[in-house]
Amino acid sequence: MAGTARYKQIVDELATAIRAGDLAAGTRLSTHRELARTHKVAVATATRVYTELAAMGLVSGETGRGTYVRDQQGFHGIDADRALPVARVADLSFNQPHTGEHIENLRQALRNLAGSGDLESVLYQHPPAGRSRDRAIVATHLLDRGIDVAPDHVLLTHGAQHGITTVLSAITRPGDIIAADDLTYPGLLLAARTQHLDIAPVPHTTTGPDLSALEALCSSRPVRAMYTQPTIHNPLGWTLDADTRRQLAGIATRHDCLIIEDATYAFLDDTAAPPLQHYAPDRTIYLASLSKSLATGLRFGYLVTPQPLRDALISSLRVATWGTNPLVTALATTWIADGTLTELEKTRRADARTRQHLAHTALNTLDYTAHPAAYFGWLTLPPPLRADTTASHLAHAGVLISTADTFTTTPHPPHALRLALATTALDDLPEVLKHIHHTITTLPT
Known part of the structure; x- marks a missing residue:
């Protein structure tokens, strides 16, 4: 009991000092042995202290x-605070x-829908997987994505996040293992x-992904x-590239794993x-949405499923x-069928390349990497800068970013930032990126 009380006392002392600001963000704490020596406790007790402080979100251990x-201050991590202490400059x-x-497209689509003979259909509940007519439109659209399936293999969702949650609910049980990149989409982690x-x-x-590590993982553990x-x-x-996709599909086949492909x-x-x-149709569930190509508020997406999983996925959709x-659905399928989506995707691709060029130009002296057509980039901070304190400095200047711990599947995330480039007005983006560069290069080390 005395040992337990002492361990709790040390946790409380350090937690109070951190919350009061007596131990500032970025302070390097004593090693486990030093803490044990100072407080006259066992090294195992010191380790337990740091483990509990880490679980409380107060410290992080770095290998x-x-x-x-x-x-x-709460401006980092998967549940970062989006209420800034100053006027927002950029998100x-x-x-x-x-x-x-899209505004005129939306007005015209609503006019057309109001004048159509099918208006009453929007007042009725649709089947869990969507109407066959709507699924057929999506199936035709997918031909341009390299996917050739019958409409029965297409299931409609409320977007990609709904798709992920539906898939995990349908194919897994608590405790099942899902292999994912060590940095990945946070929506998967939440689900x-x-x-x-x-x-x-x-x-x-x-x-x-490191395919040899993936092979070893699947050989040693029952990856679902x-x-x-x-x-x-x-x-x-x-x-x-195509060869890597074939190899990844081969690993899944050899170890009888399903593939959840987020597009x-x-x-x-x-x-x-x-x-x-295309490479493993019998074990791949493909999912996508129109949130980034059309609008984030248009919650419409789809799954492409192998036939044996169809009933389980529909049951999951029905429950949710x-x-x-x-x-x-009427708006989305109309824009898919009449070619509006195709034209808007061309516009998005050009816009993303323009924004990415601005980012590479503004951040050219930093360790910034990105696909030339992506709407985001990855910025690794120069040592000894830390992601949480950098995010806090930027937040106090009115700029929100995402830190690496938002995306990590490992205990020790890198000190890096993901910069989402699509939200800020194009004319404002160069100045915002310049400010980020200035903050990172002038922060005290």
Whole structure:
């Protein structure tokens, strides 16, 4: 009891000092042995102290560097505070492409819908997977993506995040293992956490996942599924070549793993190799949405499923929301069928390349990497800068960004930032990027 009380006392002392600001963000704390010696406790007790402080979000342990006090102002991580202490200048934490060019399209589509003979259909509930007519329109659209399936293999969703949650609910049980890149889409992490799944991190190279590490993981553990973004990976920006896609599909086949292929940003790279669904159609669930190509408020997406998984996925859709919004579905499928989506995607691709060029120009002296057509980029901070304190400095200047711990599947995220480029007005973006460059290059070290 005395040992337990002493351990709690040390935790409380350090937590109070951190919250009061007596131990500033970025302070390197004593080593485990030093802490044990100072407080006359065992090294195991000191380790327990730091483990609890880390679970409280107060410190972070970094391999080879030590234990550091985390910034407590809340502008980093997966649940970062979006309420800034000053007037907002720019939000580079979330991609919300501008929709000004869509307004007239929306007006005209609503007029056409109001004058159509099918208006009453938007007042009725649609089937959980969507009406056959709407699924057929999406199936035809997917031919240009390299996917040739019957409409029965297409299921409609409320967007990619809904698709991810639906898939995990349908194909997994608590405790199942999902392989994912060591830096990946945070929506997967949130969904996996909610469903009590084990995310097994796969190390990455400069061009994609480390396939030998993935092979070893699948050989040593019962991986249920692999989550992957082969075209314009979020946040790292890679697009896998055809040979890498074949190898990844081969690993899944050898180890009887399912593949969850997220193609949310794939429309931005129209030169990419065929989707993984092309190489492993019997074990790949392909998902995408129109949130980045049309508008984030248009919650419409789709799944492409192998036939054996169709019933389970439909059951999952029925439990969650029953069916997609009929009015949104009518708008989305109309724009797909009449070619509006194709034209808007061309506009988005040109816009993304322009913004990416501005980012490379403004950040050219920093370690910034990105796909030339991506709406985001990855900025590795120069040592000894820390992601949490850098994010706090930027927030106090009115700029929101995302830190690497938002995307990490490992205990020790790198000190890096993801910059989302689509939300800020194009004319304002160069000045915002210049400010980020200035902040990073002038922060005290």
